[in-house]
Amino acid sequence: MPIRLDNVAIAVRDLEAAIAFFTDLGLTELGRGEVSGEWADTAVGLDGNHVRLAMLQTPDGHGRLELFEYVHPVAIETEPTQPHEIGMHRVAFAVDDLDEALAIAARHGCHPLRGVARYEDAYLLTYVRGPSGILVMLAQELQPG
Numbered sequence: 001m002p003i004r005l006d007n008v009a010i011a012v013r014d015l016e017a018a019i020a021f022f023t024d025l026g027l028t029e030l031g032r033g034e035v036s037g038e039w040a041d042t043a044v045g046l047d048g049n050h051v052r053l054a055m056l057q058t059p060d061g062h063g064r065l066e067l068f069e070y071v072h073p074v075a076i077e078t079e080p081t082q083p084h085e086i087g088m089h090r091v092a093f094a095v096d097d098l099d100e101a102l103a104i105a106a107r108h109g110c111h112p113l114r115g116v117a118r119y120e121d122a123y124l125l126t127y128v129r130g131p132s133g134i135l136v137m138l139a140q141e142l143q144p145g
Contacts, residue, residue, distance in 0.1 A: 007055065007064035008091055012132040013077075015069040019054050021108045021131050022065060025093065025101060027056040030064070034071070048072050058093070065091065080133030083113070090127065090135035098124045098140035105130070105138070118142075 012018040023029055036050035053068035069075070081089065095101040098116065105111065105128050112126040119125060125139040 007066045009066040009068060010091070010132075010134055011051075011075060012067050012069055012134070013075070014131065015052055015054060015067060017108070018067045018131040018134075019056070021105070021110065022056050022067070024104045024108065025095075026059055027065060028059065030055040030057050035068075036071075046073070080129060081135055083127065083135065090137050092137035092139065095138050095140050098126070098138055101138045101140075102126070102128070105136075110136070 010018075019029060032052070032054045034050070034052050040049045041047050050072040051068040051070050053066055056065045056067065057063065058065075081087070083089075093101075102112065102116075108131065110128045110130050112128055114126075116124055116126045121142055123139050123141055125137060128136050128138065130136040
């Protein structure tokens, strides 16, 4: 049976702020919509499920991110995910220029958790706390030589 990853979905407090953050990083907005009704209740397993959503895509066309904000029921606030917690962890993006990506993130009030790390001679990488507390890894592949 063939299988492929279609998208990663993330619930956010403020859909517009999350869209602005990820599109500034270089993702493209594919579309927006609202989802509700009996079919959505059944698929999600939540009565009265109603969300506003946006689908974003990476420039290479392979990765998609679905951002959604609950209209009903009221979203449940939780503590931001910590790097060592079990469960949904983070979304990672390869970038050509980590300094530029960090400058964009900073314009949205998002900064590295600790700093920028160098993994051998392969990558510069960091985690930032994005909108709604989302952990976002940014990684720049280093060119040999």
